[in-house]
Amino acid sequence: MTFSGTPWPECGIARFLTLLDGPWATLIIRELLTGPARFTELRDALTGISAHTLTNRLRRFETYGLVTRTVYAEIPPRVVYELTASGEALRPVLEAMNTWAATVPMIDAESAVPLPASCVTGATEPASA
Amino acid sequence: MTFSGTPWPECGIARFLTLLDGPWATLIIRELLTGPARFTELRDALTGISAHTLTNRLRRFETYGLVTRTVYAEIPPRVVYELTASGEALRPVLEAMNTWAATVPMIDAESAVPLPASCVTGATEPASA
């Protein structure tokens, strides 16, 4: 696909997808919606995510003002990530996703799962908050 | 990440992401929300998508009951894709995305865009419907 012009899509949906692409991004927001969290807390909650990916996503979120990054000059270091108002505003979106997913017929997913090799495994909690 | 157990995540958000992963999936739904569409219509609307990818997404959607696929035995063939009730139910989700994106501060995206090389370019219409 690659951007073939504007780096900031006009379409809101596309913009959303640009910022929250990949399965991890949204899941990180989900975790953060339950309250501020430290780096390791997020990494533990998101079973399977690598520090690499987590750092990347968090940095992007920070760049776009979705989360704040607070460094406490302690030993050992402590970094707390917290949603900004903009990040908090994602709650209705995640809730809508959750609501929708609840209505999707389960089908015999065991047999018919041409799903991507990506996506969640841990799914700590329903985050229906 | 890869599934390390259940193919059907408990968390609704994860489930949503499983079905609508990648930037294209959601964009296809967006197109379909404006009404039924043929294969080529979708391909034209989604500038940059390959027939391959479009077919894959559409097949997955069909498998999970998000769209219906109607084949008209004409020459040349005509295939129409239409959202089911389940697919239609995604409208609030996309709307929430759109609403949220409208509130995101633009920042000087030109300089600070550590965004993925994926995502939209065409963005036919805001789909704010």
Add this chain to the structure above:
DNA sequence: TGCACTAGTTACGTCAACTGCACTAATGGA
């Protein structure tokens, strides 16, 4: 002294997703 801890960064390798091109069937039009 040496290991553990946190919150990363960097290099490196892998693997899957995606793209492009070619090709199909059956028919209408030039």
Add this chain to the structure above:
DNA sequence: TCCATTAGTGCAGTTGACGTAACTAGTGCA
């Protein structure tokens, strides 16, 4: 006769996202 059309499929090639491992600083603890 040849090309265009639709809705794909198959093959090959590329990209880039993601994971693993190693490494950092400064201090606490054994």
